[in-house]
Amino acid sequence: MAMELRRPERTFTIRQLCTEFKATPRALRFYEDKGLLTPARDGMNRVYSYKDRARLILILRGKRVGLSLQEIREILELYDEGDDAMHQNAHSLKKFREKIVVLEQQREDIEGAITELKTACERLETRLAEKRPDLLPKAADYDQMLRARLDGHAEMAMGK
Amino acid sequence: MAMELRRPERTFTIRQLCTEFKATPRALRFYEDKGLLTPARDGMNRVYSYKDRARLILILRGKRVGLSLQEIREILELYDEGDDAMHQNAHSLKKFREKIVVLEQQREDIEGAITELKTACERLETRLAEKRPDLLPKAADYDQMLRARLDGHAEMAMGK
DNA sequence: AATCCCGTTTACGTCAACGTCAAGCGGTGA
């Protein structure tokens, strides 16, 4: 039975995907409205395949890096293949190249922001240590943070 | 005269800052509304100091890495210093730590997205080269792209 | 049969970050 869950014929309900990826049903239906997902139906109800789930993963990651749903759809359509529109493809190619430039800039920005935040943290920490050491975070807080990170990574691993 | 422009007493009009950073007056006034900027006044008109300009740079970079104006304001208030609120600082410390985690995750996402886009570009390019080589971007296009990137970097250098 | 519970559609609401007018002020050049 547990093995069944791993078989690629497996399907998912909307809620299963929502809880797995911390999304809402509203969001998934919205993505469907916008043409990013097209799950099958069992009567009225949506039935998500493994492929749908893979698309959802791409959607969510696209969002995290700041792509619009429209841009994400273009990428997904590329993977769909099968149609003729080569002009479309030429256009996509150009837009993707532009997006890569933007993302590389973003990566620089983020690295800068990370180091800046870290130095700000150090400043805060030493100042707090001097004047109000009682306000410094306790070991328990760190524990909770670590838990959160591990949870996050567990999901990532499953997603992959 | 040119040297005057470099002296830190220099001030800026709203439009000067806007053209320098490709923002709009509306945006700068909006940031002011939200408490991120507090330029001096000459009669009715806003007069931005070098400090204001520095804050604006931080605001824009914060935006590029996906911080909300609210979050940016917290960071800026930290640099203001001078007040007592150490609890505030303890809170900021916690939030900054969380934000660092988020940003590190974002960096991972972006790196993933970049490689994914690059492979997508390659697929597109080979497919176009096979079937419709006439649609491939010309050397002129690349030239224009390079110009754009160089312009961008020139601004970064000025901003720094 | 009644009650959950999960799912559905339709439609309106919300929030951030501005854009877009409209109307008016203050200086400057012709």
Place this chain on the structure above:
DNA sequence: TCACCGCTTGACGTTGACGTAAACGGGATT
């Protein structure tokens, strides 16, 4: 003086990505 320019303050509009509420359907359980 007049026309123009750039700046100002409201105030309303917009866009993307959903949230929320209403009203309903259909199994499963009680």
